[in-house]
Amino acid sequence: MSEPRYRTIGDHVAAVLARVGSPTAVGRARPARPDGTRDPRDPRDPRGPDGPVALRLPLDDAAVAGPGLVLTDDVVAVWPVPGFDHAAVDGYAVRLADVPAEVPATLRVVGAVRAGDPGSAGLGPAVGQGLGAAQAVRVMTGAPLPPGADAVVPVEATSTSAFIPGVDGTETAVTLTRPRKDNVRRRGEDVAAGTVLRARGEVVSPALIAAAAAAGVTGLDARRGASQAAPGPRVAVISTGSELRPAGTRLGPGGIVDSNSLMLAAIVRAAGAEPVRRGGVPDDAAALRAALDEVAPGVDLIVTTGGVSAGAWDVVRQVLTAPGTPAADVDLTGVAMRPGRPQGLAVWRGVPWIALPGTPVAAFVAAHLFVRPTIAALRGAAPTGVGSQSAVAGSASWPGPGVHGCGGPGEFTRVVPVRAVPGPERLTVVPTAGTARGGHALSALLDADALALVPSGGARPGDPLEVVPL
Numbered sequence: 001m002s003e004p005r006y007r008t009i010g011d012h013v014a015a016v017l018a019r020v021g022s023p024t025a026v027g028r029a030r031p032a033r034p035d036g037t038r039d040p041r042d043p044r045d046p047r048g049p050d051g052p053v054a055l056r057l058p059l060d061d062a063a064v065a066g067p068g069l070v071l072t073d074d075v076v077a078v079w080p081v082p083g084f085d086h087a088a089v090d091g092y093a094v095r096l097a098d099v100p101a102e103v104p105a106t107l108r109v110v111g112a113v114r115a116g117d118p119g120s121a122g123l124g125p126a127v128g129q130g131l132g133a134a135q136a137v138r139v140m141t142g143a144p145l146p147p148g149a150d151a152v153v154p155v156e157a158t159s160t161s162a163f164i165p166g167v168d169g170t171e172t173a174v175t176l177t178r179p180r181k182d183n184v185r186r187r188g189e190d191v192a193a194g195t196v197l198r199a200r201g202e203v204v205s206p207a208l209i210a211a212a213a214a215a216g217v218t219g220l221d222a223r224r225g226a227s228q229a230a231p232g233p234r235v236a237v238i239s240t241g242s243e244l245r246p247a248g249t250r251l252g253p254g255g256i257v258d259s260n261s262l263m264l265a266a267i268v269r270a271a272g273a274e275p276v277r278r279g280g281v282p283d284d285a286a287a288l289r290a291a292l293d294e295v296a297p298g299v300d301l302i303v304t305t306g307g308v309s310a311g312a313w314d315v316v317r318q319v320l321t322a323p324g325t326p327a328a329d330v331d332l333t334g335v336a337m338r339p340g341r342p343q344g345l346a347v348w349r350g351v352p353w354i355a356l357p358g359t360p361v362a363a364f365v366a367a368h369l370f371v372r373p374t375i376a377a378l379r380g381a382a383p384t385g386v387g388s389q390s391a392v393a394g395s396a397s398w399p400g401p402g403v404h405g406c407g408g409p410g411e412f413t414r415v416v417p418v419r420a421v422p423g424p425e426r427l428t429v430v431p432t433a434g435t436a437r438g439g440h441a442l443s444a445l446l447d448a449d450a451l452a453l454v455p456s457g458g459a460r461p462g463d464p465l466e467v468v469p470l
């Protein structure tokens with residue numbers, strides 16, 4: 001297997017900004033709209049009519065209310081995150097007992113489970129009870145782990161090598177070796193039900209919006225702080241994934257809350273732009289094309305999440321690689337960083353399109369690194385972000401050398417949520433507590449006030465680090 005080549009973070013920022021100035025991007029520079037989209041007489045609008053009052057804000061209103069909302073009550077997780085054990089990669093769910101260390105095993109492929117399917121869908125009555133001896137099930141990232149399986153082997157590390165976007169598999173057997181890690185995200189490993197996500201008196205952040213949505217919270221008790229400047233460019237936010245349900249609706253088996261579109265709306269709003277939330281689109285190329293066509297005429301930038309990695313139903317990749325696609329300047333190179341490696345860029349009917357990965361922490365990181373500078377450029381401001389600040393690694397446990405991407409070892413930058421602590425000279429930063437649970441925890445973002453870029457060689461206390469303020 002050849003080593004995939006990814007861009008550096010800085011090169012990807014340049015590639016994004018090139019699309020904003022691209023001759024194919026003709027939908028830019030619309031005049032800024034008047035303050036927000038809400039009616040100031042709307043009693044749910046925290047701006048008025050009588051100044052700051054405490055209100056119960058539905059999550060989608062809180063997401064677009066702008067910075068400065070202060071909680072007037074604790075925010076408590078209603079259910080655990082993740083809500084069920086699921087695959088962290090596209091590949092094959094296996095029983096480790098069938099895959100001896102170092103020796104390749106050939107397993108019979110007995111079904112397929114996509115994200116959004118109930119756990120035993122696609123398996124047939126015989127397998128629905130649990131994976132039998134020497135059996136494997138094709139699974140996509142986010143799909144419930146089939147009964148009996150205890151690990152997922154990435155497709156690149158198997159005899160199948162790659163899934164074809166938009167095509168169901170026909171393979172009846174697969175040869176693979178024991179995976180380095182189980183590639184399973186377990187129910188509740190990020191947030192336990194009943195956890196206080198943020199306490200009364202704290203400010204509402206995009207990370208809180210994401211964690212609250214994922215944990216079943218549908219509204220926040222909050223009060224507005226300082227008044228906000230009028231939003232500038234308009235940014236469409238579209239989530240892809242058949243497993244996605246709007247906050248406050250019944251999830252059903254295999255379903256999860258579309259927390260990304262709320263989180264992205266909050267990030268876009270905090271960056272000084274007006275989010276246009278289109279919500280969730282299923283893993284269907286025609287549906288995604290229709291959503292893109294619908295939003296493109298009215299916005300200056302399109303941001304999508306999900307569907308860009310190695311799955312058979314990765315719909316963004318499918319649309320961007322289809323013959324005759326109306327997308328120009330298509331680029332699916334990805335970035336040498338974790339989380340946030342899979343990325344796509346294009347110009348759709350004249351409007352720059354940034355395709356972020358679906359994993360919520362990956363989308364959060366990539367939005368801060370790539371969407372924020374793009375909004376700054378659209379507003380005519382100097383891009384902020386990478387390289388804008390440096391800090392010193394504080395006394396804490398930092399990632400060591402040897403990070404691996406899904407496609408094998410490589411020079412990957414780890415993006416670590418950090419808290420600033422008072423230091424003797426420069427800003428000193430330490431990883432947030434939740435980082436112990438891995439790079440994909442929404443809980444690790446809640447306490448973070450910056451993202452530190454840890455080079456592939458790792459970091460030690462005292463090392464200089466680039467940080468991106470949140």
Ligand SMILES: Nc1nc2c(c(=O)[nH]1)N[C@H]1C(S)=C(S)[C@@H](COP(=O)(O)OP(=O)(O)OC[C@H]3O[C@@H](n4cnc5c(N)ncnc54)[C@H](O)[C@@H]3O)O[C@H]1N2
Binds near residue numbers: 086342
């Ligand atoms: N075989 C491989 N599998 C995966 C690879 C890989 O290289 N090989 N890359 C992994 C990495 S790294 C990431 S990051 C994810 C990104 O994948 P996609 O962008 O295609 O995202 P999805 O598969 O659609 O979703 C990933 C994950 O996130 C959840 N999700 C998606 N959208 C939302 C949303 N709007 N709100 C909340 N949560 C969302 C989804 O259910 C999945 O669990 O791919 C890895 N796989």
Ligand code: MOO
Binds near residue numbers: 337339340341342440
């Ligand atoms: O989940 Mo991925 O790159 O963003 O680690």
